[in-house]
Amino acid sequence: MKRKQKEDSKRRAKRKRLLEDLREKMEKFERSMESSSSSLDSESSDSDLESEISSNDDRTRNEGEATLKVILGEDPKSTGEKGPPLCEALINRWSSYLGAGLERDVRDALIVKYKIPENCSLLDAPKLNPEIEASLTPAQIKKDQFSMTIQNKLGRALVAQGSVLNDILVQDSAIQLEDSTKTALADAAKLICEAHYLISFHRKHELYPFLNPEVQKVAMKSNIDGLLFGEDFQEKYKTAREVKKTSWELKAAGPSGYKKEKKSNLNYKRQGNRPRFKTENYVKKNTGRKPSQRYRNLQQPSNQQNHRKGSRKYYN
Numbered sequence: 001m002k003r004k005q006k007e008d009s010k011r012r013a014k015r016k017r018l019l020e021d022l023r024e025k026m027e028k029f030e031r032s033m034e035s036s037s038s039s040l041d042s043e044s045s046d047s048d049l050e051s052e053i054s055s056n057d058d059r060t061r062n063e064g065e066a067t068l069k070v071i072l073g074e075d076p077k078s079t080g081e082k083g084p085p086l087c088e089a090l091i092n093r094w095s096s097y098l099g100a101g102l103e104r105d106v107r108d109a110l111i112v113k114y115k116i117p118e119n120c121s122l123l124d125a126p127k128l129n130p131e132i133e134a135s136l137t138p139a140q141i142k143k144d145q146f147s148m149t150i151q152n153k154l155g156r157a158l159v160a161q162g163s164v165l166n167d168i169l170v171q172d173s174a175i176q177l178e179d180s181t182k183t184a185l186a187d188a189a190k191l192i193c194e195a196h197y198l199i200s201f202h203r204k205h206e207l208y209p210f211l212n213p214e215v216q217k218v219a220m221k222s223n224i225d226g227l228l229f230g231e232d233f234q235e236k237y238k239t240a241r242e243v244k245k246t247s248w249e250l251k252a253a254g255p256s257g258y259k260k261e262k263k264s265n266l267n268y269k270r271q272g273n274r275p276r277f278k279t280e281n282y283v284k285k286n287t288g289r290k291p292s293q294r295y296r297n298l299q300q301p302s303n304q305q306n307h308r309k310g311s312r313k314y315y316n
Contacts, residue, residue, distance in 0.1 A: 111152070114159040123158055125151035126200055126228045132219075136210060147203050154196045161189050200224050214240065 102110075116123050125148040133141060165185055168177060204224075208216050218237045222230040230236070 107153075110160075111156055114156045114163075116155065116159060117162075121226060123155035123196075124226075125149075125155070126224055126226060129227050129229045129233050131234060132207065132211070132215075132229060136207070140207070140210065143206070144203055147199055151196055151199050154192055154199075158189060158192050158196070161185060161192070165189065197224070200228065203228060214244070 128144060168182060208219065211219060215237060218240050219229050222233050225231055
């Protein structure tokens with residue numbers, strides 16, 4: 001009976017709780033309906049409040065992210081923020097150029113259109129030094145020429161971009177652009193120049209293994225100009241050889257000005273290699289030591305054996 005009473009009391013309590021929850025929900029619904037009807041009259045004020053709330057939320061998020069970066073550091077899985085989207089016309093054309101490249105006619109026309117200016121010959125790919133080219137195989141030369149074609153195209157891109165920048169920077173120019181646009185064009189030119197230089201650096205690095213150590217040291221310190229290893233490479237190599245020759249001459253002489261004689265004992269005789277195991281031609285050296293008594297007993301017959309042999313002779 002007691003158990004039944006307890007179960008009934010629990011059921012009643014649950015029913016009361018459910019009824020109270022329903023009443024609270026109904027009251028909230030009525031309040032929301034009243035607020036929605038009043039909000040129709042004050043939409044402007046609510047929109048201002050929502051904008052302020054959203055701006056405050058953005059600020060709090062940015063502050064929270066900044067504090068997390070300071071405490072924990074950068075997120076290793078984050079790929080970084082991306083820039084604003086580009087025009088669809090640019091995306092369609094650039095995606096095809098990046099995926100399949102330019103057609104040969106278009107490529108040749110662009111190279112002919114944008115010629116290297118007179119006062120900036122470094123836009124062309126630096127040529128191989130003739131003394132180094134003579135020591136390379138045809139396959140190595142062909143590989144280097146492929147890198148040169150890429151550099152020449154980057155140089156033409158710089159010419160095209162430089163023509164626009166030149167028109168902007170000239171005084172009394174009709175072209176008026178914002179400073180941000182000018183800086184963007186200049187930054188793009190910087191990146192192309194960096195790519196042009198890195199290809200030259202890679203070409204030099206690929207040819208180092210085919211040079212002897214002396215030439216390699218001079219090649220690493222050489223500057224890039226019209227030639228890959230510099231126009232004064234041959235002169236630098238000659239001076240490096242002369243310096244090395246004089247240093248060897250200075251090292252050969254002793255502190256007093258004469259060469260030190262090597263001390264060697266003329267009576268010294270090198271011992272031959274002893275065989276590890278006995279061979280057919282092996283002969284034991286006579287060391288001069290007397291054999292032990294046990295060894296002599298084994299080699300000579302005993303007195304008893306001699307006595308027996310003599311007695312046999314006597315009786316016979």
